[in-house]
Amino acid sequence: xxxxxxxxxxxxxxxVRAWIxxxxxxxxxxxxxxxxxxxxxxxxxxxxxLAAQGWVAPHWPRKFGGPGLTATQRFMLTEELELAGAPLLxxxxxxxxxxxxMQFGTPEQQQRFLPKILAGEEVWCQGYSEPGAGSDxxxxxxxxxxxxxxxxxxxxKTWTTYAQYADWIFALVRTDPxxxxxxxxxxLLIDMxxxxxxxxxxxxxxxxxxxxxxxxxxxxxxxxxxxxxxxxGWTVAKALLGHERTLIAAVGMSQRxxxxxxxxxxxxxxxxxxxxxDPAWRGRIAxxxxxxxxxxxxxxxxxxxxxLGHAPGPESSILKLRGSEIAQQAFELAMDVMGPDALSWxxxxxxxxxxEQWVGxxxxxxxxxxxxxxxNEIQKNIIAKMILGLPGT
Amino acid sequence: MDFQLTDxxxxxxxxVRTFTKQRSPVxxxxxxxxxxxxxxxxxDRAVWREMGELGWLSLPFPESIGGFGGSFVDVxxxxxxxxxxxxxxxxxxxxxxxGTALLRAGDAAQQQQFLAPMxxxxxxLALAHGERTLRFAADAxxxxxxxxxxxxxxxxxxxxxxxxxxxxxDTLVVSARHGETTALFVLPRDHAGVTIxxxxxxxxxxxxxxxxxxxxxxxxxxxxxxxDALERAHDAAAAMAVAEGLGVCQAVLDMTVAHxxxxxxxxxxxxxxxxxxxxxxxxxxEVELVRSIAVLAAVRAADDDAALRRHAVSAAKxxxxxSGRFVTQQAIQLHGGIGITDEHDVGLYFKRMHALGLVxxxxxxxxxxxxxxxxxxxxxx
Numbered sequence: 001x002x003x004x005x006x007x008x009x010x011x012x013x014x015x016v017r018a019w020i021x022x023x024x025x026x027x028x029x030x031x032x033x034x035x036x037x038x039x040x041x042x043x044x045x046x047x048x049x050l051a052a053q054g055w056v057a058p059h060w061p062r063k064f065g066g067p068g069l070t071a072t073q074r075f076m077l078t079e080e081l082e083l084a085g086a087p088l089l090x091x092x093x094x095x096x097x098x099x100x101x102m103q104f105g106t107p108e109q110q111q112r113f114l115p116k117i118l119a120g121e122e123v124w125c126q127g128y129s130e131p132g133a134g135s136d137x138x139x140x141x142x143x144x145x146x147x148x149x150x151x152x153x154x155x156x157k158t159w160t161t162y163a164q165y166a167d168w169i170f171a172l173v174r175t176d177p178x179x180x181x182x183x184x185x186x187x188l189l190i191d192m193x194x195x196x197x198x199x200x201x202x203x204x205x206x207x208x209x210x211x212x213x214x215x216x217x218x219x220x221x222x223x224x225x226x227x228x229x230x231x232x233g234w235t236v237a238k239a240l241l242g243h244e245r246t247l248i249a250a251v252g253m254s255q256r257x258x259x260x261x262x263x264x265x266x267x268x269x270x271x272x273x274x275x276x277x278d279p280a281w282r283g284r285i286a287x288x289x290x291x292x293x294x295x296x297x298x299x300x301x302x303x304x305x306x307x308l309g310h311a312p313g314p315e316s317s318i319l320k321l322r323g324s325e326i327a328q329q330a331f332e333l334a335m336d337v338m339g340p341d342a343l344s345w346x347x348x349x350x351x352x353x354x355x356e357q358w359v360g361x362x363x364x365x366x367x368x369x370x371x372x373x374x375x376n377e378i379q380k381n382i383i384a385k386m387i388l389g390l391p392g393t
Numbered sequence: 394m395d396f397q398l399t400d401x402x403x404x405x406x407x408x409v410r411t412f413t414k415q416r417s418p419v420x421x422x423x424x425x426x427x428x429x430x431x432x433x434x435x436x437d438r439a440v441w442r443e444m445g446e447l448g449w450l451s452l453p454f455p456e457s458i459g460g461f462g463g464s465f466v467d468v469x470x471x472x473x474x475x476x477x478x479x480x481x482x483x484x485x486x487x488x489x490x491x492g493t494a495l496l497r498a499g500d501a502a503q504q505q506q507f508l509a510p511m512x513x514x515x516x517x518l519a520l521a522h523g524e525r526t527l528r529f530a531a532d533a534x535x536x537x538x539x540x541x542x543x544x545x546x547x548x549x550x551x552x553x554x555x556x557x558x559x560x561x562x563d564t565l566v567v568s569a570r571h572g573e574t575t576a577l578f579v580l581p582r583d584h585a586g587v588t589i590x591x592x593x594x595x596x597x598x599x600x601x602x603x604x605x606x607x608x609x610x611x612x613x614x615x616x617x618x619x620x621d622a623l624e625r626a627h628d629a630a631a632a633m634a635v636a637e638g639l640g641v642c643q644a645v646l647d648m649t650v651a652h653x654x655x656x657x658x659x660x661x662x663x664x665x666x667x668x669x670x671x672x673x674x675x676x677x678x679e680v681e682l683v684r685s686i687a688v689l690a691a692v693r694a695a696d697d698d699a700a701l702r703r704h705a706v707s708a709a710k711x712x713x714x715x716s717g718r719f720v721t722q723q724a725i726q727l728h729g730g731i732g733i734t735d736e737h738d739v740g741l742y743f744k745r746m747h748a749l750g751l752v753x754x755x756x757x758x759x760x761x762x763x764x765x766x767x768x769x770x771x772x773x774x
Binding site: 003276304377388 | 394395653654671673675677688692711712760763770
């Protein structure tokens with residue numbers, strides 16, 4: 001048992017910190033300072049800076065342009081970026097479809113798509129959920145009908161995050177309606193500029209236009225854009241979920257939120273002392289920080305296992321579950337510490353301190369963390385079956 | 394980072410597990426508990442002796458006094474397995490809590506005199522510290538028990554309560570206030586002026602009230618204040634209570650999952666019901682969190698950097714107390730009516746977990762202590 005990092009890993013972490021300090025633009029740093037919302041253009045500007053440094057896709061293998069970092073270094077890079085409050089890069093190309101194309105794509109598909117994902121020249125979104133297919137994803141009804149050299153796609157996807165900015169969408173579509181529902185699904189790569197595609201943004205409760213309804217009306221998709229085997233889309237989708245589980249707990253981000261809670265508490269003086277000096281508030285903050293520390297240790301266990309090349313152990317299955325809950329609890333605590341200031345909603349500077357400005361919208365939007373990527377209830381169903389071996393219904 | 398056990402540690406784990414399986418299943422604890430209720434003595438000196446012969450009591454002590462020179466990771470391996478089988482011998486109270494106090498505060502001769510026989514399993518130790526008004530603080534600055542000089546020796550007066558292993562221990566380590574400082578003393582149990590009264594405890598292991606009436610005592614020869622030794626003893630015990638609690642929690646989770654798979658209602662195994670599945674998953678998650686942070690506590694349990702040690706140990710103790718309570722309470726709920734009966738083992742684990750939550754500081758104590766460390770307010774800019 002040894003909880004220390006190697007000299008090489010610590011040197012890498014110093015390198016990352018120094019690079020962020022020297023390269024994160026002042027305007028992005030100002031948004032990070034208040035944990036505000038980064039516009040799409042800001043995020044992509046950050047994407048290109050990281051790409052130029054070679055760190056935009058830490059988990060990609062060298063042969064596809066990745067930096068060849070160890071599991072621990074990948075984790076450190078992610079953690080440092082989270083701690084710095086840097087823009088969160090869109091995961092759909094880098095974390096999701098990119099690795100899927102590496103695993104299931106033809107050499108032509110790999111050459112066509114991967115370099116542009118890496119360079120930030122093409123932005124991706126994910127077309128999974130539909131109005132009638134959420135947790136029961138396999139009941140999706142968007143169809144793709146064989147029409148010679150192309151599929152003709154019709155249907156509607158929803159919760160397509162940032163589809164309004166996307167150049168491409170990877171979508172699960174039904175190619176065979178006559179078989180068991182998982183068996184008739186294919187994985188298509190669709191150009192968002194194709195005639196018949198329309199993304200309509202909607203506002204979230206955090207007042208950001210984070211996701212869209214995306215409609216497909218007789219959209220022709222060349223057969224060359226089928227990823228993996230025909231009717232084999234479910235396998236591709238499942239494999240894609242398994243990527244990089246050690247990063248899913250977002251410990252760095254929750255550490256940052258708890259730090260914000262403490263800063264607000266330290267700056268708020270009620271009845272002659274700051275809230276951070278009040279044992280009741282200290283206790284609440286400490287309890288959440290302890291939970292996060294336990295989760296961080298679970299994350300380290302998963303990471304150490306991954307570094308040894310082990311398959312993910314039971315500890316990795318809890319990361320999404322608790323990581324998403326703690327992210328929510330941290331913002332909830334920030335709202336509680338703000339007291340009446342928590343009423344404020346996008347006001348001019350001065351109504352509430354700058355430290356508090358973005359807490360309300362973040363609190364609201366973070367209700368999504370326990371829903372996206374497979375709701376926590378679905379995660380629990382999976383753990384009950386796969387790890388505890390409890391019988392299915 | 395490395396979370397792997399060494400081959401030697403894996404071997405240790407195997408031998409302790411084999412021992413608990415063959416020699417000390419929960420039924421042994423139950424038998425001793427029932428006997429103790431009638432006539433006292435909730436553990437077996439012959440088994441303690443055997444543990445000494447196996448080298449288990451020597452793990453955290455230096456080779457100079459017959460110890461193994463191991464770490465609290467080694468000790469954690471033993472206690473996790475003990476927790477899973479509710480082994481009643483006073484390992485945590487005697488080896489870890491009292492043993493660390495003696496090791497840290499005693500001189501070489503005192504270590505030899507009092508620790509060496511315990512390492513061999515011939516004696517047991519107890520730390521008499523807690524009082525009516527001295528709950529979890531790991532110093533005696535506010536103790537009612539006082540020590541005054543009497544020529545070359547000391548006189549100790551006071552009353553200590555819930556002294557773990559106190560009813561059977563051969564040697565007592567006693568804390569007392571001397572002016573503004575904390576002092577530790579060592580006494581044989583049959584010393585004049587010492588009255589030991591056994592008390593029953595929720596977990597069935599028992600403890601004692603120790604009264605000291607102007608007892609003449611030898612001080613442990615630590616130069617200066619013994620508060621550091623006392624704190625280190627409590628930190629070691631807190632960290633190792635987490636390890637034992639992990640064993641308790643995992644055993645309870647396993648029992649509960651087995652029950653969900655086999656118990657049938659409405660014509661199916663109750664484990665098919667989603668409400669119960671999700672409750673079991675919550676238990677599993679809490680066990681994994683305790684398992685994760687238990688490593689941190691074990692690695693830091695004896696760290697000389699006090700802030701690092703306190704921060705890690707207190708965090709782990711809070712997590713274990715909270716998760717342990719949740720896991721054992723839910724286990725009873727999922728067992729239904731049978732879980733409420735004394736006949737079923739789940740209740741024994743539930744009560745042991747509750748007791749472990751109180752060893753060396755309860756949840757609230759450690760929450761506040763965690764928040765008092767410099768890390769809590771570092772980097773706020």
